[in-house]
Amino acid sequence: MEAVTAAWERYAAGRTPRRTRNAAGAATWLNWTQYADHGPDESVIGGVEGRRVLEIGCGSGCNLAHLATLGAQCVGIDIAPSQREKAEKRWGHLPGLSFRTAEARDFLAAHPDSFDVVLSIFGPVWFTDPTTFLPLVRRSLTAGGVFAFSHKPPQTDRRPGERLREARAVARWDHSPHEWASLLAGACFTNITATVIDPPKGACEGTLLVRAETERHRLVEAVGTNESSGR
Template structure:
């Protein structure tokens, strides 16, 4: 079974996002594994007029929210069925597109640049940072933002057969790795879990000078 097929199989078991969140919003950005928890898009600063790339776009919900705020968005996902689901859900939203591709192959093959690159439980967690981060940096505009989240080291999470290692890092380790690859103003922290839950979420943000 190929890696794309493994992710397709994993994605088939995911429940679709609710149509409305606890605040009554029809679109929203969720960095964590818990509903209605954690920071919102303010982590990124103003997004209107910015070009956003999401690596591991899934069903497109997070990226679609940023597009409703005035961004233009491109979502890339390894699993072919994710593009189909995302197009069915958000295909009528202007300024938003989806493609099926492996993250490093896409970054090597595109000449597009982006103001924001996102990975929410996505490619940054699963691809060797010494391979992926230079490619991301090469496609970010000056002053561009890389922001990503994943479970802290030791946390359980998605890992389809054949997906390889998850690149679990502590906040300090991410600060060191990102700085080594030319990022600056690195802010890495753990978001505490909601009451009654044991596992928090790693959230990292860095800039390209």
């Protein structure tokens, strides 16, 4: 784990801070893709006012800060300690927004039924074995909760779980839209969409965007199962 944390610290150190204003002049915005001023906005996850939102791999907090300005109660976690410092320095003045240093799986396991929305933008979903990670995400969501994430489309020359050349301590799971849909269905998510957003003019690589929900009657069903088994 120390090697993984160190790898993400090195990555964070090389990141350029987000602009103070986007092309539309906004001070906060949500960007799912690797390109500036491109792709869909927060409408992917629906209205967020009054909802509890968790971003895993929040980095310096810019995407989550935007949701806080829309009235969401937001928590951002990142494994790199320096990211929390950056996030709090830039966005600590916003109400309803907090940041923590945590490993994603540990945090999710400790917070069942805690969030209405979980999102990850080029975050841990891409770098964690989905067979263990997706069930943890699902358990952290309330009934009818939304899970959304984005990352680059799969590379044909990389196998799922293969180590990154630039960060040997970190593995990456490259899956196609169809594969992600199958994995999410296997983890009991519903209303799954997985598509590749076309890149802007002049760029050659799109962005994979995935959205899914938990069952709206999941908690009722779980209680009924426990009662029938005598638990």
